[in-house]
Amino acid sequence: MANKVMLKISKDALTQIHAHGEQAYPDEGAGFLLGMENGSRDVQAIFPLTNSREDSARHNRYLITPNDYLKAELEAERLGLSLIGVFHSHPDHPNRPSEFDRDWAQPFFSYVITSVQSGKAIESRSWRLSEDRSQFIEERIQIN
Amino acid sequence: MAILKIPTPLRSYTNSQAEVSVRGANVAEAMGDLVEKFPTLKPHLYNNDGNLRPFVNLFVGENNIKDLQGLETPLDENARVILIPSIAGG
Incomplete structure (x- = not known):
């Protein structure tokens, strides 16, 4: 699975994700990826x-x-x-998922x-939860 | 039968159905019917101890069942139950 899955994302969308993480710093920032899954998985917005914590x-x-x-789903x-x-940010921490991330994934x-x-x-970096919920598996990010 | 709306990340377990008809006199029974129809959904909704995972929110109409009678909230034949995950992490 790790070698097969991939997330395609535009440079612009990735720049927006980075800007959101920087604006939220030193807190975590988060939001949704909107797109389509049609053979490949493409982030389009x-x-x-x-952050409501x-x-x-x-x-x-x-x-x-x-x-x-619900707002995101309507959009x-x-x-x-x-x-x-x-997407979310890890302020002053590596971009690997935590156990808490996995529990709630x-x-x-x-x-x-x-x-x-x-x-x-x-x-x-991008990750997907394994089917048995035991771990996250990294997927390659392709920047278009 | 009540209608249960399925959120996007769980639709791959319901044959891509966004809405599923479920039987049950209350929310607990409706959820039980859902995972009986789609068993691979169960580990993503329930912990190993059989309780709903903390990110599972259930609404009957516009009301969170936490503000009603929880899982014992009764459902009529035309009830519309919406399953919405809280998205969280660290």
């Missing part, structure tokens, strides 16, 4: 959201509420797209994680 936890946790989920439908994943979704070091977005 992003939907940045406010309480102030004291926002530096290492993020939360997207059911209301925000995806309006654009003729689907929700295909989630949805199947199917791509999880793009961006490491933001000292306020500057460094690099993004």
Whole structure:
């Protein structure tokens, strides 16, 4: 699976993800990936959201509420797209998923994680939850 | 039968159906019917101890079942149940 799955994303969308992570710093920033799955998985837009975790936890946790989920789903439908994943930032931490990420992960979704070091977005990697929920498997990001 | 709306990440387990008809006098029974129809969905909705995972939110109409009678919230034949995940991580 690790060698087969891939996430295609435009440079512009990736730049927006990095900018959102930098704006949220030193807190975590998050939002949805909107796109299509048609042989390959293509991100065509992003939907940045406010981190709804309480102030004291926002530096290492993020939360997207059911209301925000519904807003994102409506926006995806309006654009003729689907929700295909989630992006979030790891302030001053590597762009690998945490155990907490895995516990709360949805199947199917791509999880793009961006490491933001000292306020500057460094690099993004993407992951999908394995079918047995035991681990995340990295998928290659192809920047178009 | 009530209608249960399935969120995007779980539709690959329901043959891409966005809505599924489920039997049940209350939300717990409807969810039980859902995972009986689509068994591979179960580990993504329930913990090993049989409780719903913490990211599972269920609404009957526009009301969160937490504000109603929880999983015991009764359903009528025309009820519309919406399953929405809280998206979280760290």
